[in-house]
Amino acid sequence: MNKPFNMLWGSASADFQYEGGFSEGGRGLLTHDFVTDGSHEVPRKITYELPDGIKGSSPIRGSIPEGAIGCIDPNEYYPSHKAVDFYHRYKEDIALLADMGLSLMRFGICWTRVFPTGEEELPNEEGLKFYDNVIDECLKYNIEPMITICHDELPAVLANKYGGWSNRILIDRYVKLCEVLFNRFGDKVKYWITFNELNVLQGYSHLGTTRADAQTTFQCIHHLFVASAKAKILAKELMPGAMLGAMFASSPTYPATCHPDDQQAWMDQRRRVFYFSDVMLRGYYPSYSQKIWDELGISITMADEDDDILREGTLDFYSFSCYRSTTVSREDTLGIIALPFGSNPYLKATPWGWPIDPTSIRYVLNEVYDRYQKPLFIVENGLGEIDQPDENLFVQDDYRIDYLNDHFAEIKKAVEIDQVPVLGYTMWGGIDLVSLSTGEMKKRYGWVYVDMDDKGNGTKDRYPKASYYWMKEFIETNGKNLKGN
Ligand code: BG6
Numbered sequence: 200m201n202k203p204f205n206m207l208w209g210s211a212s213a214d215f216q217y218e219g220g221f222s223e224g225g226r227g228l229l230t231h232d233f234v235t236d237g238s239h240e241v242p243r244k245i246t247y248e249l250p251d252g253i254k255g256s257s258p259i260r261g262s263i264p265e266g267a268i269g270c271i272d273p274n275e276y277y278p279s280h281k282a283v284d285f286y287h288r289y290k291e292d293i294a295l296l297a298d299m300g301l302s303l304m305r306f307g308i309c310w311t312r313v314f315p316t317g318e319e320e321l322p323n324e325e326g327l328k329f330y331d332n333v334i335d336e337c338l339k340y341n342i343e344p345m346i347t348i349c350h351d352e353l354p355a356v357l358a359n360k361y362g363g364w365s366n367r368i369l370i371d372r373y374v375k376l377c378e379v380l381f382n383r384f385g386d387k388v389k390y391w392i393t394f395n396e397l398n399v400l401q402g403y404s405h406l407g408t409t410r411a412d413a414q415t416t417f418q419c420i421h422h423l424f425v426a427s428a429k430a431k432i433l434a435k436e437l438m439p440g441a442m443l444g445a446m447f448a449s450s451p452t453y454p455a456t457c458h459p460d461d462q463q464a465w466m467d468q469r470r471r472v473f474y475f476s477d478v479m480l481r482g483y484y485p486s487y488s489q490k491i492w493d494e495l496g497i498s499i500t501m502a503d504e505d506d507d508i509l510r511e512g513t514l515d516f517y518s519f520s521c522y523r524s525t526t527v528s529r530e531d532t533l534g535i536i537a538l539p540f541g542s543n544p545y546l547k548a549t550p551w552g553w554p555i556d557p558t559s560i561r562y563v564l565n566e567v568y569d570r571y572q573k574p575l576f577i578v579e580n581g582l583g584e585i586d587q588p589d590e591n592l593f594v595q596d597d598y599r600i601d602y603l604n605d606h607f608a609e610i611k612k613a614v615e616i617d618q619v620p621v622l623g624y625t626m627w628g629g630i631d632l633v634s635l636s637t638g639e640m641k642k643r644y645g646w647v648y649v650d651m652d653d654k655g656n657g658t659k660d661r662y663p664k665a666s667y668y669w670m671k672e673f674i675e676t677n678g679k680n681l682k683g684n
Contacts, residue, residue, distance in 0.1 A: 202302060203607070203678035204614045206621050207343055209303030210296055210629025210646075211578050213350040213395070215279040217632045218309060220286030224325040227315030228355040230363075230404040231279045233269035234259065236638035236653060239551055243638045245403050246272045260402050260536075263409040268359040276654055278633040278640075283649045284659050285630070289333050292630050295647055295661060297340035300674035304342050305578050305625045306333065307350035307395070310376060317354030317372050322379045334387050345390040345578070345625070347446065348377060348430070351635070353407040363407020364419035367502070370426045377430040378437070385438035390623075392518055392578070393427040396448045398475040400536055413495040413535050421499045424478050428512025442515040446578055447476050449519035451563045455528035455541055468527045473570065476517060480571045482510040495535070516622065517567050520579030524559040550585055551642060557605035564613040564621065574620045580606060581627040583634065583642040586664070594648050594664040603666065603673075604682050611678070630661060646670055 202208060215231040235256070237243035244256040247267035254270060257263045271277065285292055296304060310317060312326030337344045353363055354372075361368055377393075397420060402411050406419040431443045452468050454461040470487050477485040483506070492498060526541030546554040564575060582602040586594040603626070613619045628644035631651075639653050646667040651657035672680045 203673060204611050204621070206614070207303035207623030208674060209301045209305060209342065209345075209623065209625040211305035211625035211627050212285070212307065212630070212632055213347070213352075213635070214307040214309035214312075215282065215350075215352055216628075216635060217282050217285045217306070217630075219280065219282035219284045221280040223286065224312060224329055225315055225323040226309060226326060227311035227317075228269070229279065229309065229311050230269060230353045230355055230358050230407055231351075232277060232355065233271060234277065234279065234404055234638065235275045236278050238637055238639055238641075238653070243636075244275075246270055246275060257403075259404060260411070262411060263403055265409055267409055269355050278638045278655065281655055283630065283632050283640075283651060286329070288659070288661070290336055291661060292647075293333070293336045293340065293342065295663065295667075296629055297342060299646065299667060299671040301629075302342055303345055303390075303623050303625055304337050305345040305347060305392070307347040307352075308376075308380060310349060310352060311354045313376060313379060314354065314372075316356035317376075318356060318360075327379070327383055330384065334384060338387060343390065343623075344384075344388050345392065345576075345623075346380070346384070346388055347392040347395055348380060349373065349393070350395040351405045353404075358403075358407030361407075362409070363403075364422050365406070365408045365410065365415050367422055369407075370422055370429065373426040374429045374433060377433055381434055381437040381441075385434075385441060389441055390516075390576070391430075391434065391441060391443045393430050393443060393445045393479075393514070394423060395446045396520065397423055397445065398472055399448045411535070414497040416535050417492070417495065417497050418499060420475070421501060421505075424475075425502075425505055425508055427479055427514070428482075428508045431512035431514055432508070442574075444514050444516035444518045444576065445476070445479050446518045446520065448472070449563050449567065450521050450523045450525060451559045451566065452525050452527050453543070455526040458529065460529035461527070464527050464529045464531060468531075468533060471533055476567075476571070478509060479514050480517060480573060482513040484509075514573075516574045516576055517571055518576035518578040519563065519567065520627070521560050521563050521577065522580060522583075522627075523553040524556040524562075525554070549583055551583055551637070553583065555582070555602060557602075557609045560606050561609040561613045561617070564610070564619045565617050568619045574622050576622050577610065577624045579625070579627045581644040583644050585641055586631075586643050586648060588648055588662070592648060592650055592660075592662040594662070596664045596666045599646075599664070599666040600669045603670070607673070607678070608681055608683060611681070 631645035
């Protein structure tokens, strides 16, 4: 079958937002298993215990006392524990995606299914078998599997014992995971993503450290860069045909006004965002790094061999998320987190305040290709909305169809007019899953409705929405159903 714009089309997910089965198949605890639900108004929290037995909780980006370890409070609801049960329903989900004609499925490996503590000598066979089954099910329908090796998560033991990525030992633990995955799945999986959105610094659950200061954060990031490069070096040896990339949050930013200082603020912000991909795709720290370190008052400890590792382990493709655009002004302070969320009077926003900006995706495709000249994958895009199912649990989600239509039209321009090589597109959460930022089910992205509420109540049965049939037609007609096309 011809594919619209000659690229792969699919769905994307992360294990802890999708799989569930958190105590099954020998799976160990992840940092995310301590993260409660939340909402747009109430931030998610991490629950923890101090050595003297005192329990507490802290907002994800808040401060957790030194020495605290993650713990589960029976009075809280933790969405990762059951999620939407892909663990038991993977056959049904993959069949639904296949019936739409999709050709790509991006999913995250749960590190603790493979190494329950992250420290074992040998991997957990039951965990590997689960991913064997998922991959084989994809291949049965000619769906190309794309693996995210680490999607914003860490084995709880590695976080608690070592302070997460602040400790260089994590590099070895991660590379060991890669070695097992490459040996096991390397002949079936071509596309690999080493890490998800390193340029979104989410704090404890992401980096596994209780310390949220700039020094610790950027030291963690250096270790992550080296780990990714080592994975690439290993992949060249074990899987010569494979392609490795990392995933970067790439929603573009616009200067808030044409004031020259806003332009300067914009350049500073873009460098903060590209700091990560500049190292991982070019193989060395860019010259502006020193300015960032000076501003943050930090210095990075690097081992003698790191320069060579970074240079040798550059990635093959740039993959990214693009949901929205933002603005930056001279009034903004970047701090550790370099993603300002200025509103834009020219754009409408979702109920969660994310501006809807289809042209941003064409812009970012061009911006990134100009910078790296490497192939691109759009691996997250989509509309988080409140769906209203009818009595048969059917959702007439015309707003999602409009969102996809308008974004696809811009991707088409980037590919056909601007000549940007885009290898594929995966919409976020093709089957509804749990929101990362708020922990809600109410914020839905999917083509397929999952009967489950914010507290996990419901059958978890799947119901295709109107957008499911629109997407199926988009693939079948090679994009002829695009409006305004
Ligand atoms: C990306 C993450 O940042 O955004 C996903 O990689 C996340 O894990 C997605 O789900 C959408 O964000 P949210 O908060 O709407 O789930």
